[in-house]
Amino acid sequence: MDYVTIENQLAASESIILDGMLLIPNKGEFKVKTFLWDGLNSINSISDPIIINVK
Secondary structure (H helix, E strand, C coil): CCCCCCCCCCCCCCCCCCCCCCCCCCCCCCEEECCCCCCCCCCCCCCCCCEEECC
């Protein structure tokens, strides 16, 4: 398991593009999940996860 964190403050109606990088092995099947949290200390999810299957 690996993770990337990006910290940013957004207004309720604001939209931005965030990016990060993960190293994924050449073989196997994996799932990449993205979440929005209200902060790294409280870790309350404020969005539904987006799941990307990698084959």
